[in-house]
Amino acid sequence: MSNEPVSIPLELIEALRHAQDVVVSTGAGISAESGIPTYRDAQTGIWAKYDFQELATPQAFKRNPKLVWEWYTWRRKLVSEAEPNAGHLALVEMEQKLPKFTLITQNVDGLHKRAGSKNVIELHGNIMRTKRFDDGVIVESWPETDEVPPRCPQTGSLLRPDVVWFHENLSEEVLAKAREATKTCDLFFTIGTSGLVQPAASLPMLIKATAKLVVINPDVTPHFSEKSYFLQGPAGKILPELVKATWPYAKKD
DSSP: OOOSOOOOOHHHHHHHHHOSEEEEEEOHHHHHTTTOOOTTSOOOGGGTTSOGGGTSSHHHHHHOHHHHHHHHHHHHHHHHHOOOOHHHHHHHHHHHHSSEEEEEEOOOSOHHHHHTOOSEEETTEEEEEEEETTTOOBOOOOOOOSSSSOBOTTTOOBEEEEEOOTTOOOOHHHHHHHHHHHHHOSEEEEESOOSOSTTGGGGGGGSOTTOEEEEEESSOOTTOOTTEEEEESOHHHHHHHHHHHHSTTOOOO
16 A cells, blocks of 8 residues: 555545535445455355356355355355454544444445444345345344254244345335435545445435535546546545544544
8 A cells, every 4th residue: 555645635624524414335445455355356265166146146045055155154254354444444433523424335244333333324234144035034043053054943944144135126225224314415425336336326326416425446436527526545545544634633532
């Protein structure tokens, strides 16, 4: 990571300092900085021969539930070994400074909550939670068994991770919360995302005319325009510098 300071527009610093309502939308990029591979990254080890789209669909689970469960067991291990990075921690600090703050994430790793973010909307679920395949009800615990995947002790349904797979719809309730938060914000940040995955990619289109859009990403995304601020680089570098520039005299606990 470069040690060169990030050029942050003074107008953005002032806008953030005086904002009453900020929404942040994060994608796989911020998790990749913690060492969590995205679905589209090359699989490693025994999983190298599989296409992620063969493993992250309801159809794949019906075909071979054991294979899919074991793949997610591997991914859970990666997630459990990862730690929130400086970008996650800067968003926690930002939330503490602002009257209203909503964090919308496409990531399923739970790192934002582990970092300390409070008001988090998980669009695609959480890999560390488990639910019934038949009806989506969350299951907290089940008896140890040799069967893979295990079954719900109440209904006998096979268990699966509580994530949104390809060819599945997002929760209407969760999506509605994200859209409502977006419509009222003063500043909307899109961080570490390609801007291509729907419906998250359409959220910036919902911001009101007076709201400002901020894009933080190593590469230009479809959301970038002359009306938005584009800070090029990794979240783990840019977000701490933005927070420090905005609240330079903040007391540390």
